Amino acid sequence: MRRGYKISLVSVTGAALALSASACGGKKADTGGSSGGDSKKVVKVGLAFDIGGRGDQSFNDSAAAGLDKAKQDLDIKTEEISAKPDEPDADKEARLKLLAGKGYNPVIGVGFAYTASVIKVAKAYPNTKFLVVDADQCKVEGANVEGACFSEEQGSFLVGAAAALKSKSGTIGFIGGVNVPLIHKFQAGYEAGAKAAKPSIKILPAKYLTEPPNFDGFKNPALGNEAAKGQLDKGADVIYHAAGGAGIGVIKTVGAAKKMVIGVDSDQYNLPAVSTVKDYILTSMVKHVDVSVYDFVEAVSKGTFQAGTKKYDLANDGVGYSASGGKVDDIKAKLDAYKADIISGKIQVPTK
Known part of the structure; x- marks a missing residue:
């Protein structure tokens, strides 16, 4: 981060202000x-x-x-x-x-x-x-x-590359919270990064939890749980979620199956809610x-x-990937090379 400070996210229930x-x-x-x-x-x-x-x-x-x-x-x-x-x-x-x-x-x-x-x-x-x-x-x-x-697509490119490089089954998946253009950027970058790192990788059709105006896909963990089961059943051994609170269900289900999962927005390796499966969090696409x-x-x-x-974006560390848990330490040089190529313009990451 540009200032050199690091913020640890703590889950706290805030008191809602009633509107009248x-x-x-x-x-x-x-x-x-x-x-x-x-x-x-x-x-x-x-x-x-x-x-x-x-x-x-x-x-x-x-x-x-x-x-x-x-x-x-x-x-x-x-x-x-x-x-x-x-x-x-x-x-x-x-x-x-x-x-x-x-x-x-x-x-x-x-x-x-x-x-x-x-x-x-x-x-x-x-x-x-x-x-x-x-x-x-x-x-x-x-x-x-x-x-x-x-530039969510840029950070997603890097975790997509990580998914492809770390997959043992050769099949990976993506779960989006709500089918809106913003989340399409996560999907597009992820798939582009995976294909760049391993052209032979199989990417399952993206699964979106809800369609607008239903935004439960950003908050209902049960929906993430069911979607993750579906992609695991189809052979995915690395799944990336961009589903907000619903993604907690994805992380828990994938981790329970002893497969790898990729978090989003914050470094989800550090979340108390998923502490029992954190060893299966490959990385997170961090969005500051x-x-x-x-x-x-x-x-x-x-x-x-x-x-x-x-x-x-990547150039000002507005997006990136986390290395907590050490699961990507052995491929960090490759990921950082992709990062440099994106910043220089050598790689143009799609948004759709």
Whole structure:
């Protein structure tokens, strides 16, 4: 990571803030995050989680870790709100308005599903800075909006190469949480990396747990469990999941079968929930959502905020792979050579 700090994700159940009609009905004055009559400005950061919230042991927990780090390092106060399953965009807008109306500045929406809502609410609160993590199609608009986007396909290429090089059966698999363009990037990179490392590798047809608007595929471990059983039955001995909280089911099932699994978003080797099978976690595709949250809060705190999109890729260590457990130590030189070729442009990784 660029600052040299390392954040350990801890699974914590956050208290959800109940939204009521009275809380969201009227627009309040945009305070800009001022601490009232105090001479010193206290930055009040509001964060709205994606489905699964704090404690999902994946994507949301990475965002939470970035917020926790910012709270530790900077003079800020925070408030968090969790999303509800299958909620309409109006609920996301209400959540963002609630935070902005209470004087939180900046406000963060975690997940691509917040993109349209952030852009809309930001127009109503022009003095409040907004971040959307995983900006949909890496596009945002507005002088007070930043979009953090990631080259998931690049990190997935590296773990795909690892899967092919480590597979003994010659068959590997991929399980995506929800069938959306963002997760297609994980699949595309993974398959490209596997084929680059071993052209003869057999890649099973990708399995997606749910179709939108059903987003259970990002939070229901039972769905991951069943999908993993299906790919194991077809001979896969390495399976990569990009399924958020549902991926915990994938990890446990694959590990119980004594086959190799690849985690996502955080270094999942270190998660307490999968400690009994961690020896079967080959690697994880690490996506530094934590860094994007920290960078944004720090920029607002220091007055260096810049609107527009900010890309996190292999070149700035925004994505990568983990080496915990030592399972990829013997192929690290090959993976790092692929990384160098991607950064230089010699290898162009597909996104579809």
